[in-house]
Amino acid sequence: MNVTITPSLLHGAVTPPPSKSQAHRLLLAAALADGTSHLSNVAFSQDIQATVRCLEALGAAVRQEGDQLAVTGLAGRTASGGALPRLDCGESGSTLRFLIPVALAVRGGGVFTGHGRLMERPQEPYFAIFREKGIAYEQQDGALTVRGQLTPGVYTLPGNVSSQFVTGLLYALPLLHGDSEIRLTTPLESADYVRMTMDALSAFGVAAEYDGDRTFRVPGNQTGHAAPMTVEADWSNAAFWYAAAYLDSTLDIQGLNYQSAQGDACIGMLYWTIARPGEAEIDVSGCPDLVPPLAAMAALRGAGRITRLVNAARLRIKESDRLSTVTEVLNALGAEVEEYADHLVITGKDSLPGGVAVSGHNDHRIAMMAAIAATNCAAPVTVTGAECVRKSYPTFWDEYARLGGQISISQ
Structure with a gap:
């Protein structure tokens, strides 16, 4: 056109x-929580459609009701074994980076695909973690396959590449059976986006602490609760x-x-x-x-x-x-x-x-x-x-x- x-x-x-950045985060928090959350003032842009599509592939139920979404979450349920879910992220970098660690936590991995330049975007901060933690990954023919189990512990990554990597871990680590830390090797850029993530998690009853510098402490064994939310x-x-x-x-x-x-x-x-x-x-x-x-x-x-x-x-x-x-x-x-x-x-x-x-x-x-x-x-x-x-x-x-x-x- x-x-x-x-x-x-x-x-x-x-x-x-409505804010695409906030909607991504509220959708993900609702999809991991217990019960059905109602999210109001959602704009169904292509990026938000990609996140909805991937959350459904992971096992959440998402139903559109006008400009609202009713999201029935996984309530802490995880499953491993069998075929990995296929997650089409469209052209959404947020969808891809947020869901890579979440897919590992709830399904033991996934096959991620995208369009445009999405699959060219660097994922090395995750890959470095995967090599350290023994998680298998392969990027081939426009698809990224990750397979393995996240375990509680220390996760080290740079803070000056993209805050999206920190956000992905902040959603995944509370699901693990033990406490974890995220330690940044460089100062955090786009800190406000991480604050938005922590606000979304808090709204659904999931706790994480940030020392304001380079360390996040994330208690494990957490399941969020359903909440009504309106996107700004x-x-x-x-x-x-x-x-x-x-x-x-x-x-x-x-x-x-x-x-x-x-x-x-x-x-x-x-x-x-x-x-x-x-x-x-x-x-x-x-x-x-x-x-x-x-x-x-x-x-x-x-x-x-x-x-x-x-x-x-x-x-x-x-x-x-x-x-x-x-x-x-x-x-x-x-x-x-x-x-x-x-x-x-x-x-x-x-x-x-x-x-x-x-x-x-x-x-x-x-x-x-x-x-x-x-x-x-x-x-x-x-x-x-x-x-x-x-x-x-x-x-x-x-x-x-x-x-x-x-x-x-x-x-």
């Missing part, structure tokens, strides 16, 4: 979709509307929890960092998903104003190589973005010429970035492969049009 945007500013009230609005996607507002659209962004544990809630603070005169440097190690909207803001920050988005190396292993695709797309629109190994340097302009077609690169955040930047272009912009927004924000183009965006859609 291709979307052609005739530049115009946006106006009106908009509520971002998503700050990661709200950031694109913040970017549109920065670029002179008149938007009332509603429904957000300003005390949220979501790490990307920092967009409110970073908005003002970008708005201040002079050079700006933003460390995005804790909020890598904000780079596309921040880059759109920086590109149109005003003639000659320089913005550096630093500590961004992890963006190379997202749905696309986002350091490369952010640079390619914004420069095609007429921006001035310089790409380096782990950061971007963006020299602002007052407006962009546009008048080109750019690829969404099968990356939801790149397509949305292009759409927001197009509001300040002089000539129409076409985003090809624009259906990729379905990964996290299925209604994005509908909302864009409702807010006054002038778009035409072609196949």
Whole structure:
């Protein structure tokens, strides 16, 4: 699907979709708990559908009721032997990394598959643990097979690769018959995402302790209890509307929890960092998903104003190589973005010429970035492969049009 945007500013009230990050975590906690939990305000994006599909393959029951999900959990039941479950994770890195240790804990392993670039994403922090613990793994023909039993004990891994590895262990280790520790060999990045995980576990009655530095203590023999939960609005996607507002659209962004544990809630603070005169440097190690909207803001920050988005190396292993695709797309629109190994340097302009077609690169955040930047272009912009927004924000183009965006859609 291709979307052609005739530049115009946006106006009106908009509520971002439910948080994908929180929904993943609540779904997983509910699926491991005892009883039936009712989760409200769930957006059935492709990533959430992948998590539901995999939880059902592990033995949980998930029933859709409008915008709610009724999740009947495993209640601590485990099974080993027999055929390993096949877990199609779609293009969801959260689904894959959260469920690798969980599948080992509840089913003795699994066969994981995915689409796009998912199976290229590094899993070495898990593989190092598997070699130490005697767990078999094999990655071949686009599938990762893991087989074995997790045992209580000490689990050591780096904290600066992805917090998703810590989250996966925080879900799996409480199920074991003994206490465990997670020890980080490097400082924890994206700590807010781990806090979101611990909040989700706590809501279902599962305890874990973090010393605030490099150690998590996880008691074993824990079974969560059913709980009714409502998914918050998503700050990661709200950031694109913040970017549109920065670029002179008149938007009332509603429904957000300003005390949220979501790490990307920092967009409110970073908005003002970008708005201040002079050079700006933003460390995005804790909020890598904000780079596309921040880059759109920086590109149109005003003639000659320089913005550096630093500590961004992890963006190379997202749905696309986002350091490369952010640079390619914004420069095609007429921006001035310089790409380096782990950061971007963006020299602002007052407006962009546009008048080109750019690829969404099968990356939801790149397509949305292009759409927001197009509001300040002089000539129409076409985003090809624009259906990729379905990964996290299925209604994005509908909302864009409702807010006054002038778009035409072609196949």
